[in-house]
Amino acid sequence: MTDLAHIRNFSIVAHIDHGKSTLADRLIQSTGTVKDRDMQEQLLDSMDIERERGITIKANSVRIDYKANDGEMYVLNLIDTPGHVDFAYEVSRSMRAVEGSLLVVDATQGVEAQTLANVYHALDADHEIVPVLNKIDLPAAEPDRIKQQIEDVIGLDASEAVEISAKTGLGIPDVLEAIVTRLPAPKGDRDAPLKAMLVDSWYDSYLGVVVMIRVMDGVIRKGDRIRMMKAKAIYGIDKLAVLKPKMVDIAELGPGEIGIFTASIKQVRDTKVGDTITHEKKGCETALPGFKPSIPVVFCGLFPVDANEFEDLRAAIEKLSLNDASFSTEMETSAALGFGFRCGFLGLLHLEVIRDRLEREYDIDLITTAPSVIYKIHQRDGTLMELHNPADMPDLTLIDHIEEPRIKATILVPDEYLGDVLKLCQDRRGIQIDLTYAGSRAMVVYDLPLNEVVFDFYDRLKSVTKGYASFDYQMTGYREDKLVKMQILVNDEPVDALSIMVHRDRAEMRGRAMVEKLKDLIPRHMFKIPIQAAIGGKVIARETLSALRKDVTAKCYGGDATRKRKLLDKQKAGKKKMRQFGKVEIPQEAFISALKMDS
Amino acid sequence: MPTHSPNSLRVALPENWQIAGFGLYIHWPFCAAKCPYCDFNSHVAAHIDADRWKRAYLSEIARIGSETGDRVLSTVFFGGGTPSLMNPDTVADIMDAVRNTWTTANDFEATLEANPTSVEAGRFAAYRQASINRVSVGVQALNDNDLKALGRLHTVKEAMSALDVAHANFDRVSFDLIYARQHQTLAEWRAELRAALELSPSHLSMYQLTIEQGTAFGDRFRRGKLPGLPDEDLGADLFLLTQEICDAAGLSAYEVSNHARPGHECRHNLMYWRSGDYAGIGPGAHGRLSFQDRRYSTETELAPGRWIESVEASGTGELSRQILSEEDRDLELLLMGLRTVEGVDPRRLSKRHRVDLRNESLLDLEYIKLDSDRIFVTPRGRPVLNAIIQELVRQT
Ligand SMILES: Nc1nc2c(ncn2[C@@H]2O[C@H](COP(=O)(O)OP(=O)(O)OP(=O)(O)O)[C@@H](O)[C@H]2O)c(=O)[nH]1
Ligand SMILES: C[S@@+](CC[C@H](N)C(=O)[O-])C[C@H]1O[C@@H](n2cnc3c(N)ncnc32)[C@H](O)[C@@H]1O
Ligand code: SF4
Ligand SMILES: [Mg+2]
Numbered sequence: 001m002t003d004l005a006h007i008r009n010f011s012i013v014a015h016i017d018h019g020k021s022t023l024a025d026r027l028i029q030s031t032g033t034v035k036d037r038d039m040q041e042q043l044l045d046s047m048d049i050e051r052e053r054g055i056t057i058k059a060n061s062v063r064i065d066y067k068a069n070d071g072e073m074y075v076l077n078l079i080d081t082p083g084h085v086d087f088a089y090e091v092s093r094s095m096r097a098v099e100g101s102l103l104v105v106d107a108t109q110g111v112e113a114q115t116l117a118n119v120y121h122a123l124d125a126d127h128e129i130v131p132v133l134n135k136i137d138l139p140a141a142e143p144d145r146i147k148q149q150i151e152d153v154i155g156l157d158a159s160e161a162v163e164i165s166a167k168t169g170l171g172i173p174d175v176l177e178a179i180v181t182r183l184p185a186p187k188g189d190r191d192a193p194l195k196a197m198l199v200d201s202w203y204d205s206y207l208g209v210v211v212m213i214r215v216m217d218g219v220i221r222k223g224d225r226i227r228m229m230k231a232k233a234i235y236g237i238d239k240l241a242v243l244k245p246k247m248v249d250i251a252e253l254g255p256g257e258i259g260i261f262t263a264s265i266k267q268v269r270d271t272k273v274g275d276t277i278t279h280e281k282k283g284c285e286t287a288l289p290g291f292k293p294s295i296p297v298v299f300c301g302l303f304p305v306d307a308n309e310f311e312d313l314r315a316a317i318e319k320l321s322l323n324d325a326s327f328s329t330e331m332e333t334s335a336a337l338g339f340g341f342r343c344g345f346l347g348l349l350h351l352e353v354i355r356d357r358l359e360r361e362y363d364i365d366l367i368t369t370a371p372s373v374i375y376k377i378h379q380r381d382g383t384l385m386e387l388h389n390p391a392d393m394p395d396l397t398l399i400d401h402i403e404e405p406r407i408k409a410t411i412l413v414p415d416e417y418l419g420d421v422l423k424l425c426q427d428r429r430g431i432q433i434d435l436t437y438a439g440s441r442a443m444v445v446y447d448l449p450l451n452e453v454v455f456d457f458y459d460r461l462k463s464v465t466k467g468y469a470s471f472d473y474q475m476t477g478y479r480e481d482k483l484v485k486m487q488i489l490v491n492d493e494p495v496d497a498l499s500i501m502v503h504r505d506r507a508e509m510r511g512r513a514m515v516e517k518l519k520d521l522i523p524r525h526m527f528k529i530p531i532q533a534a535i536g537g538k539v540i541a542r543e544t545l546s547a548l549r550k551d552v553t554a555k556c557y558g559g560d561a562t563r564k565r566k567l568l569d570k571q572k573a574g575k576k577k578m579r580q581f582g583k584v585e586i587p588q589e590a591f592i593s594a595l596k597m598d599s
Numbered sequence: 600m601p602t603h604s605p606n607s608l609r610v611a612l613p614e615n616w617q618i619a620g621f622g623l624y625i626h627w628p629f630c631a632a633k634c635p636y637c638d639f640n641s642h643v644a645a646h647i648d649a650d651r652w653k654r655a656y657l658s659e660i661a662r663i664g665s666e667t668g669d670r671v672l673s674t675v676f677f678g679g680g681t682p683s684l685m686n687p688d689t690v691a692d693i694m695d696a697v698r699n700t701w702t703t704a705n706d707f708e709a710t711l712e713a714n715p716t717s718v719e720a721g722r723f724a725a726y727r728q729a730s731i732n733r734v735s736v737g738v739q740a741l742n743d744n745d746l747k748a749l750g751r752l753h754t755v756k757e758a759m760s761a762l763d764v765a766h767a768n769f770d771r772v773s774f775d776l777i778y779a780r781q782h783q784t785l786a787e788w789r790a791e792l793r794a795a796l797e798l799s800p801s802h803l804s805m806y807q808l809t810i811e812q813g814t815a816f817g818d819r820f821r822r823g824k825l826p827g828l829p830d831e832d833l834g835a836d837l838f839l840l841t842q843e844i845c846d847a848a849g850l851s852a853y854e855v856s857n858h859a860r861p862g863h864e865c866r867h868n869l870m871y872w873r874s875g876d877y878a879g880i881g882p883g884a885h886g887r888l889s890f891q892d893r894r895y896s897t898e899t900e901l902a903p904g905r906w907i908e909s910v911e912a913s914g915t916g917e918l919s920r921q922i923l924s925e926e927d928r929d930l931e932l933l934l935m936g937l938r939t940v941e942g943v944d945p946r947r948l949s950k951r952h953r954v955d956l957r958n959e960s961l962l963d964l965e966y967i968k969l970d971s972d973r974i975f976v977t978p979r980g981r982p983v984l985n986a987i988i989q990e991l992v993r994q995t
């Protein structure tokens with residue numbers, strides 16, 4: 001139990017790769033929270049996918065004990081957040097649990113789109129913000145110019161920005177002092193009824209469901225009977241701990257403190273992030289406002305490659321959605337793919353991450369159908385239908401018109417790449433709203449159809465600007481347009497999982513790109529395979545995949561029998577990872593890869 | 600197949616392997632230099648204690664002989680590595696031991712793999728004395744540039760004279776060529792193959808260059824530094840051209856990469872493809888041995904040093920001996936047997952119902968054919984044999 005004046009809770013926010021997780025490393029290390037020999041880079045990025053991709057996907061919290069220059073001990077709770085736009089919800093949610101933010105800005109890059117977006121989130125959450133200029137060890141660092149930029153673009157006083165190198169450890173003591181002196185202590189009433197915010201929860205194969213909370217008022221102890229107010233569920237606390245970042249048991253948590261508990265929770269759905277936790281008896285009256293729900297914008301079907309794994313998939317999805325409140329699911333059936341789920345995501349990276357996690361952490365091979373956004377189908381009879389899956393598109397004669405979601409995209413880009421960015425936005429049916437300059441950088445605002453952005457816009461943007469552009473977007477609303485459903489026929493059979501909605505004027509181009517891609521993605525078979533794109537009954541693009549001509553191995557003698565047999569076993573297993581459409585086997589990765597455009 | 604009476608397949612023999620006979624494989628793991636494409640168990644050694652190696656082989660022959668001494672031995676094969684680097688004495692002592700251990704078949708075949716340098720050709724007469732009756736010569740290419748690119752130590756001229764010496768000493772001579780080399784065109788291969796046929800070989804092995812992981816070529820390929828390799832279509836065309844030219848010259852394929860005049864097929868290799876029994880001795884040698892109803896797969900220590908120490912210390916170079924499941928036996932029967940023109944007798948399969956012998960699309964495409972007592976892959980199907988086998992065993 002720590003008194004409020006000696007607690008500081010904050011999130012570390014920044015544009016992607018500006019060094020949040022590295023800064024968290026240094027804070028953890030310099031306070032001796034983790035011994036040097038147990039340190040590793042981006043310690044908090046513990047998931048395999050995070051380490052492989054070198055990015056943070058899940059927000060993570062750590063409790064640090066810090067002896068400040070005033071001689072007092074402080075408890076610091078830091079939350080390291082992800083920087084990628086797809087995980088913005090994770091950031092805004094984390095901010096609700098703390099009072100301040102360290103706004104990290106890469107001193108070689110300056111203010112980027114997510115820097116701006118995060119400032120807005122922080123202001124929304126009434127945060128005190130401490131700007132931190134990172135990577136000043138690099139020769140390209142321009143701290144003074146970037147400070148000016150922060151003042152000009154964000155309107156934040158940067159005169160007292162802390163200059164650091166999270167890599168070398170330079171300036172870390174100043175960050176710690178700034179946390180203590182410039183961020184506010186939490187407020188709360190120890191004697192009031194318990195009121196705690198359910199910040200996060202996850203499934204641990206050892207402990208079961210783990211719940212992370214921030215206590216606002218009152219005190220929670222091991223053994224307490226608690227109530228989840230919205231879920232109306234009652235549990236007894238089995239384990240109460242803080243994360244350092246290892247779990248360390250603690251007797252109680254009071255106002256302002258952050259920690260975790262377990263409570264033999266059976267119903268995964270009882271732990272909704274944003275819910276309020278109080279005592280079963282003498283609980284608080286009013287619940288916390290909760291979190292704004294996240295709005296999934298990309299949808300796709302996830303089906304087990306092996307139809308027998310449907311129940312495993314269901315269980316895995318339930319556990320995973322516990323850890324990631326921002327993805328939505330509902331059951332779906334498809335003629336070709338059997339039982340599966342239609343899932344909604346915050347973006348394509350989010351989709352890929354969830355799919356990867358399901359495959360790895362739960363060992364299920366998945367088919368992912370072509371991602372889609374939600375279209376509004378206005379039917380002749382006056383009814384409105386929300387189309388999540390192009391396969392469900394009603395007969396054309398029943399349709400009056402179709403609306404698609406639009407976004408407002410903000411792109412920051414150095415001058416020299418502006419032309420490429422404008423062309424990209426134009427190609428994607430964008431309408432320019434604004435174009436302003438801040439020094440040598442342009443800020444472009446575009447109105448774009450979401451379906452042109454969802455798949456690979458971000459990748460394309462990065463590639464045409466050599467990584468120098470940054471991007472953020474918000475949904476704005478729906479607008480009518482000439483939209484059609486494009487089907488893909490493989491060996492003359494339509495493959496529903498590859499159907500997409502496209503703008504009529506872009507259909508030929510998209511169709512051609514897709515059939516060309518598929519020709520490379522589908523392995524040769526013993527017969528030749530026509531691959532076509534069609535609208536209604538009309539073929540708009542066509543490729544032919546030649547028949548397999550040669551695969552025989554040159555040498556096979558006595559010593560090769562074992563190896564060749566094992567290879568055959570492996571090939572048989574590989575085939576199981578493909579889905580059969582008519583006589584054709586399509587590899588699972590084809591369903592997303594086919595949609596990515598090279599230009 | 601003329602070497603064995605076709606009737607031999609129709610007789611339901613008690614032991615599966617006896618249809619194909621019993622052979623002995625002897626692995627010699629040393630070479631003068633390591634070729635960049637080669638993933639065989641071959642090593643360059645500064646010094647080889649010939650006597651010590653001889654004793655080890657003799658000890659292994661005695662060990663295998665004690666469990667198979669009652670069998671008739673059809674073939675011996677000295678493979679490598681480069682067995683033509685072996686002392687003729689060593690070969691002679693091994694062959695003596697072989698004949699003292701087993702009754703040899705009337706058409707007993709004893710092959711030795713040889714590299715065509717003058718040093719090695721100089722030993723051919725002595726090998727004949729040691730009762731080797733067939734050599735297989737690693738010519739690989741008939742142009743000096745490509746020989747160099749393949750890391751070979753001989754020239755075309757040396758290879759030609761080595762073949763002359765071979766023909767002077769042995770009735771049965773084969774040589775190997777590697778094609779589908781970097782930048783090789785159809786026209787170039789046609790000319791080279793014609794030149795090879797000019798030498799009127801009675802047996803010819805022609806392998807498409809395979810890029811194997813863990814070889815120098817494998818590394819270069821991965822780094823994109825091995826340009827000019829044929830794509831699938833050119834590979835197929837090269838293969839078809841090879842069939843066409845060899846057929847016309849009376850040297851049809853009896854297996855994917857092996858061509859012979861009738862009667863000159865390699866009996867040892869046919870034994871492999873017919874799933875016969877074989878003992879494998881020497882570093883990394885594999886074996887298949889059947890006792891009663893069981894068929895075992897054996898393996899020896901791979902590293903030459905470990906192998907010889909193990910033979911000396913424990914009296915066996917064998918590292919593992921595992922029972923092959925019925926499924927695995929079936930897979931091997933098909934994997935090996937369908938490489939040959941004669942194909943496989945389905946009655947030899949233990950789980951015949953699980954193999955899709957009547958696969959409609961394969962029959963429709965005329966990739967396979969079924970006779971009353973055999974299933975075989977047609978010349979049309981042979982280039983895509985892997986896909987055919989995968990299709991046949993989908994259910995297993
Ligand atoms: N030279 C230098 N490199 C740094 C510094 N801080 C971080 N980096 C490097 O910048 C890269 C990104 O660092 P991270 O800490 O993963 O960045 P992040 O902001 O957590 O990234 P996301 O979580 O993906 O948004 C890594 O390669 C770090 O090693 C620094 O002070 N100096
Ligand atoms: C075991 S090697 C040994 C024979 C002998 N040491 C020699 O090199 O001539 C047998 C044959 O396999 C063939 N071979 C080896 N590696 C190959 C590869 N990577 N691709 C194609 N053929 C290969 C060569 O034709 C070689 O002659
Ligand atoms: S190809 Fe023959 S000579 Fe070359 S390394 Fe392999 S075994 Fe030795
Ligand atoms: Mg990070």
